[in-house]
Amino acid sequence: MxxxxxxxxxxxxxxxxxxxxxxxxxxxxxxxxxxxxxxxxxxxxxxxxxxxxxxxxxxxxxxxxxxxxxxxxxxxxxxxxxxSAEKPKMAILASHESHCLIDLLHRWHTGELNCEIPCIIANHAHMEKFAEWYQVPFHFVDFKALGKNAAFKKVSELLAHYDADLTVLARFMQILPDWLCDELAGKAINIHHSFLPSFAGAKPYQQAYERGVKLIGATCHYVTQDLDEGPIIEQQVIRISHSDSAADMVRKGKDCEKTALANGVRYHLEDRVIIHQNKTVVFA
Amino acid sequence: MxxxxxxxxxxxxxxxxxxxxxxxxxxxxxxxxxxxxxxxxxxxxxxxxxxxxxxxxxxxxxxxxxxxxxxxxxxxxxxxxxxSAEKPKMAILASHESHCLIDLLHRWHTGELNCEIPCIIANHAHMEKFAEWYQVPFHFVDFKALGKNAAFKKVSELLAHYDADLTVLARFMQILPDWLCDELAGKAINIHHSFLPSFAGAKPYQQAYERGVKLIGATCHYVTQDLDEGPIIEQQVIRISHSDSAADMVRKGKDCEKTALANGVRYHLEDRVIIHQNKTVVFA
Amino acid sequence: MxxxxxxxxxxxxxxxxxxxxxxxxxxxxxxxxxxxxxxxxxxxxxxxxxxxxxxxxxxxxxxxxxxxxxxxxxxxxxxxxxxSAEKPKMAILASHESHCLIDLLHRWHTGELNCEIPCIIANHAHMEKFAEWYQVPFHFVDFKALGKNAAFKKVSELLAHYDADLTVLARFMQILPDWLCDELAGKAINIHHSFLPSFAGAKPYQQAYERGVKLIGATCHYVTQDLDEGPIIEQQVIRISHSDSAADMVRKGKDCEKTALANGVRYHLEDRVIIHQNKTVVFA
Amino acid sequence: MxxxxxxxxxxxxxxxxxxxxxxxxxxxxxxxxxxxxxxxxxxxxxxxxxxxxxxxxxxxxxxxxxxxxxxxxxxxxxxxxxxSAEKPKMAILASHESHCLIDLLHRWHTGELNCEIPCIIANHAHMEKFAEWYQVPFHFVDFKALGKNAAFKKVSELLAHYDADLTVLARFMQILPDWLCDELAGKAINIHHSFLPSFAGAKPYQQAYERGVKLIGATCHYVTQDLDEGPIIEQQVIRISHSDSAADMVRKGKDCEKTALANGVRYHLEDRVIIHQNKTVVFA
Structure with missing residues (x-):
């Protein structure tokens, strides 16, 4: 290559x-x-x-x-x-839902994402064996046992240990503390499961169901202290109808989430994104 | 037929x-x-x-x-x-921007919309001659001269006079008073130039530009007292990028507006929409 | 459930x-x-x-x-x-490209696809360990060593052995012989990496590149004797431009392929598809 | 400006x-x-x-x-x-279906298209009064009375008379003779009502209906001697289902046609298109 x-x-x-x-x-x-x-x-x-x-x-x-x-x-x-010969190190934070994690691993493994994956850090343990197939170190951080503060301290130490250049929150369901947002400024990418600025915060699909929208979406953005307010890199939408329950939206939305996150991460890894005043220029 | x-x-x-x-x-x-x-x-x-x-x-x-x-x-x-033999009477309210008005007239004239158009009511006079080609009565209501209250009273009288079954706000840029919203409940359709609930209210494209979203849209909904909060019938989106100015968004958004409004109006005219608790079932 | x-x-x-x-x-x-x-x-x-x-x-x-x-x-x-209590048995045929295989396995494992997966049959061996994580039997059929006839006989025997109700060709790159098409009539689903009927047959992305189209796509259809001519269940497209090489199209197209195949398979498994005269009714 | x-x-x-x-x-x-x-x-x-x-x-x-x-x-x-101060002269050829003609006139009139429209030439007379509102000269060329050869000679003379820089076939339903294709090489844009290369030639929606595709589209391309084979500028698609008749496809397809043609024409008028070896580079 x-x-x-x-x-x-x-x-x-x-x-x-x-x-x-x-x-x-x-x-x-x-x-x-x-x-x-x-x-x-x-x-x-x-x-x-x-x-x-x-x-x-x-x-x-x-x-x-x-x-x-x-x-x-x-x-x-x-x-x-x-x-391009110096591959950036991309750490992945994951929770229980694994679709974004699996999608990123596959794209990385087949050469779509030009990076190393030094580690996966998760607050659920069930994907450890799966990560083994990809030979990626997996760290289960027990948020319940440690408490949120200590757990995030552990996450930060792991990111430092592995010298992560980029941290991807692949449907990671814990809200990062302000000090960690600052530590990772411009170097952490999140996927939010709504078409921002609609339905920021918790349970966006339930919010979408209640408002009766006819399209749902996902937003890939840089992490900042202001929840779901960071610079947007990529968005995807999909059509829904009255016949879709909130559960159907969750299913359909996953495809938006995977694609929006994968695109956003790829743009970042290929140095296609420039952040300027809470917006992005993306040379896609 | x-x-x-x-x-x-x-x-x-x-x-x-x-x-x-x-x-x-x-x-x-x-x-x-x-x-x-x-x-x-x-x-x-x-x-x-x-x-x-x-x-x-x-x-x-x-x-x-x-x-x-x-x-x-x-x-x-x-x-x-x-x-179907009894065509509903659809009045159109319009302002200066004419793309939605022209689009509806064409669809009606070529048989896409099964209705009569008894009148166009506008707070700008420049489309009067155009309406003549379609042989649709055109009423210029001078909001500036009459004042808002008297002007809306005039609008209401015209709708009554023409016995309108449906009133379509085709980018009509005056906010209806509560009493008129009530009068037209379930019988008035608006097009809002954003992907609701994002960017409700004034200057949605400017809001979208400032937030740096990567898709913009339009929302066709029933008019209620709560501005841009009525039951949604149809939404359309289009991709944008950093290279689109707010003016480019206005241009691109128009295509979404025309399509979303035309679809929403057609669904209503074909009795495909059922309103239930601020949401719609649309048998498209 | x-x-x-x-x-x-x-x-x-x-x-x-x-x-x-x-x-x-x-x-x-x-x-x-x-x-x-x-x-x-x-x-x-x-x-x-x-x-x-x-x-x-x-x-x-x-x-x-x-x-x-x-x-x-x-x-x-x-x-x-x-x-729904009697889950259909869905066998998967795979080749070297694994994106569709991995996507189907994940959707099945997380409950999106209501079926059993009794076996994976592949003409490449490299995904065997991966299949183990999902505890799905994996059969490598060596087309080169056996020759095409014997290999397909082996495939047919395996499908019979596992009593497959549905066979999914997840980017399986061998053309099925007529006798096997007949055997699997109405019970085999393929994903073709073009927007059919454009670019049927070999190397569709290269064909698309040469024609200079501005959108590429993928088509999920039932297998029939006539290559890429079977009843279409689902299609997806994605926008491309002059700046996309054939290799970029391959990458972008994969997302269409995964989604189109997953949708088509789910519709089939939920009995939403009726084949009638080389077309489908899909109650999506 | x-x-x-x-x-x-x-x-x-x-x-x-x-x-x-x-x-x-x-x-x-x-x-x-x-x-x-x-x-x-x-x-x-x-x-x-x-x-x-x-x-x-x-x-x-x-x-x-x-x-x-x-x-x-x-x-x-x-x-x-x-x-930009020297506006190109864009002639429009039209037939009975008027949606593309009306769309182009509106976009031109509201400043979306930076050109002059010196004339409309049509083989149907019914839009003459409409063109008057826009103050654009309208020429009805009677193909039936004149015969195809004489009629196209007349078209060519009119284009020469008005010194057209660009000729847009806005759903013009007569096939241009080779000599006129050559005369207009690189200066004539057509809209074909299918997603090329699928369904070239006559009655594309009927072809699409018979094949049972799940998406239909429209293609904006330069006119060449080879029917529907010229360099593609822009394509649009829309989702359909089994419940859409060929007549529904015609209706839905019109929205694709208008948008694809308007985009393609705008790209050309803004010098965003470079033709190279039967393909286009479009700096959209």
Missing amino acids: QQTFKLVIDCPDQVGLVAAVSQFLAEHDATIVEASHHTDLQLGHFFMRHEINADSLALTKASFIDAFEPIAQQFSMNWHLTA | QQTFKLVIDCPDQVGLVAAVSQFLAEHDATIVEASHHTDLQLGHFFMRHEINADSLALTKASFIDAFEPIAQQFSMNWHLTA | QQTFKLVIDCPDQVGLVAAVSQFLAEHDATIVEASHHTDLQLGHFFMRHEINADSLALTKASFIDAFEPIAQQFSMNWHLTA | QQTFKLVIDCPDQVGLVAAVSQFLAEHDATIVEASHHTDLQLGHFFMRHEINADSLALTKASFIDAFEPIAQQFSMNWHLTA
């Missing part, structure tokens, strides 16, 4: 910045696999992502960073460079 | 009620074009709609009603019978 | 037949959970499905069948009665 | 070409409103579109073209520059 570098930039919009970046890339013989630009005209802010054939470059990652830094400073860029 | 009767029933669920209805229909030689049943198991409530070939029946509408009444009483039914 | 009977009927349309069936059900105190009717006006053919609370009935399955037979004969019905 | 230039380029992929173009734009102070890139890795071909704030540029259109030509030659570019 071809290795690539991803160069992701956002900065105040300014004439000459694309020229400067592309001039830099051309000088170093970069073959561009994919290039995406977006100008937010209202904010006067610019977003850019390049996927570059690593073999075409006369630079290592380190030398690229050194050489590019002056341009970045000139244009006041937020920026980072990642190498 | 084949004429039909629609027999629409809801009542507490009970063994024998389908047998009683279908026995009645068979005795009168009814050929059934379409039959739909729904049992709300949670509420123990039953919903049923029959579309019957009118020519197959040995009954007039009046004699059908008389003959069926004992069964209806036995099972405590809410029910009504309509004849 | 509540047990139900499903009574599924199709027959020439005739006045009085719904009355006869509902009269029969009422006489035996049947509480109806769900009832669906369809009249094909062009063919003059009638389709009906009842889901009945088994506890409400004063009849066993056997006595129901005996008692109903005279009505069935009177109206020349094709009909059958199934009891 | 802000005026823009659109610079649209395709050429063999090569290191340095983005740098050259963006360098050129920066040198002339171009503020970029929207930029899109695509590399077809399989073909080694590159596609690029820039939308540039016209006021930011120190160049007129003519001087831009002169100044850019050397770069274009250096990289063997196919390219063109358009100015």
Whole structure:
């Protein structure tokens, strides 16, 4: 598989910045696999992502960073460079419902998600044997026995131990404390089982049933202190009717949840997402 | 075109009620074009709609009603019978944006909507000539000159004058007063330009833009005193991205609005909708 | 979980037949959970499905069948009665790609699919350990070593041995011989990775890529001798663009395949599908 | 409204070409409103579109073209520059069904489509008065009286007379002769009422009904000599079921047709489409 570098930039919009970046890339013989630009005209802010054939470059990652830094400073860029050869470590938090966990494991195992999965952390023990087939370490954290505070301290220690770059809440049913939300800022992705901002909080399918909506959905978003209020990465919906009970909605909604979460996670892992002021630019 | 009767029933669920209805229909030689049943198991409530070939029946509408009444009483039914030959009168309220108005007129004119359109009432005058092509009376009610109270009194008088069976708010941008909502209860359909319950009230596309959602939508619902809280008939959504400005959302949303409203109105006109406790059963 | 009977009927349309069936059900105190009717006006053919609370009935399955037979004969019905307590046996045929297999196993294991899975038969061996977690017997049939004829004979013997009521081809990449298609007529479901009738046969995503379509899809259908020509149960599509390579289409298409197959299989297992003249009525 | 230039380029992929173009734009102070890139890795071909704030540029259109030509030659570019101030002239061909015609007129009239409509040419006369409201010249060409050859000669003369840049077949039900297809190559857009390549040719909804598909659609494509085989710009689908007659499909399909055609036409008018080897790149 071809290795690539991803160069992701956002900065105040300014004439000459694309020229400067592309001039830099051309000088170093970069073959561009994919290039995406977006100008937010209202904010006067610019977003850019390049996927570059690593073999075409006369630079290592380190030398690229050194050489590019002056341009970045000139244009006041937020920026980072990642190498596809360095796979990010994605930890998964799970509860009793396993559909999102199983879906992520399968996509990772078949190469759809370019990452390592260093561990699964769950407040239910029943998927331990399943994780073994994938040879992923499984940690059961007993929230009931430990209490919520100690349990989340344990979760945080495990994430640190495994050096997780990304934490995915795969229908994890415990609300993260504020200190952990802060610790994981921009590095934790949740799936909420409603079409946000409709039906935030508990029992969204029951809420949807009671309101009598004709479509239900799921929302993949970054975790922030404000529950279900973080930047949205991806949403999916499915049609329902009067003949669907709340239980039918749960079943149908699972397909939305799996797809929305898998897409959102993939976009993040491929450096396609830029968070800006509680919204996202997604170069899908 | 084949004429039909629609027999629409809801009542507490009970063994024998389908047998009683279908026995009645068979005795009168009814050929059934379409039959739909729904049992709300949670509420123990039953919903049923029959579309019957009118020519197959040995009954007039009046004699059908008389003959069926004992069964209806036995099972405590809410029910009504309509004849496709008697077209309901659908008045349209419109404002400056004309996409929903034009869409409804076209569908009506080409036979998609089985109704008469006795009048268009608008708080802008610019579509008067357009309405002429369709030979539909157009009334400009000058809300600014008359003031809101007098203007809505005028609207109500016009609806009474034209004997409207249904009033459709085709992106009508004035909020109906409570007394008019009550007057039109179950007989007025609105299109709201968001995926309710998200973004109720004013400027939904701007709200959607600010929240950074990845799908926008439109909701067709019955008008009630509680703004944007009435029973939902139909919803449509469309995908958007970071590259869509609020103006792009307005453009994309219009297609959702037209389709959701047209579907909702058609379901109502074909007696496919039963309102029950702020929700709808829609035999689409 | 509540047990139900499903009574599924199709027959020439005739006045009085719904009355006869509902009269029969009422006489035996049947509480109806769900009832669906369809009249094909062009063919003059009638389709009906009842889901009945088994506890409400004063009849066993056997006595129901005996008692109903005279009505069935009177109206020349094709009909059958199934009891949810008797779970059908669903065998799965798989190849190297495992996404559909894994999806079906998960849905079955979490109760979404009301069936037993007596065996998995595959022409690749790599999922054997995975199947163990679900405690489902796994048979590797070595098509290369045995040759196609002997291999399919082996498959047929295994299906007979396990007494399979339904055989699901979960992206099984061997074309069934005619004699096996006949053996499994109406009892084998395939997923084809295109939006049929577009791109039947081999390499549909490559075909789609070459034609430059803007949506791709998947089709769940009954297996017949004519490749990809059997009655369609369910289809799903997903949007693509010029930026999707054939490999991207493969990835995106998998989500369509899983959903279309899972839906189609569930409809079949819940007796929601009636095959009539190479088309299906699906009471979804 | 802000005026823009659109610079649209395709050429063999090569290191340095983005740098050259963006360098050129920066040198002339171009503020970029929207930029899109695509590399077809399989073909080694590159596609690029820039939308540039016209006021930011120190160049007129003519001087831009002169100044850019050397770069274009250096990289063997196919390219063109358009100015939003110069609206393309879009002629519409129509038949009896008017939904696409009415939809396009409304979108044009409300500013969604940046073009002039110099004329409508139809082989039915009934929309003449309607066109008057929009003040668009309407030409009835009597195919029956004139015969097909003479009629198409007349159509071609009218298109020449009105100097049409684009010809839209808005459900125009006459098959264009080869010579006219050639005349209009890359400048004529058709809407076909099926999800191509399924159901090309006559009566696609009847074909769909007979095959028993579960989704129907519409395809917007450039006209070529090979009927329904031209480069696809946009497709839309809608779910159907066994309960939809061919007439229901016609009704539902119209919504797909209108949306697919309107999108495709808008993409073309905004110079978002590049045709390459019977496929399109659409920078939507």
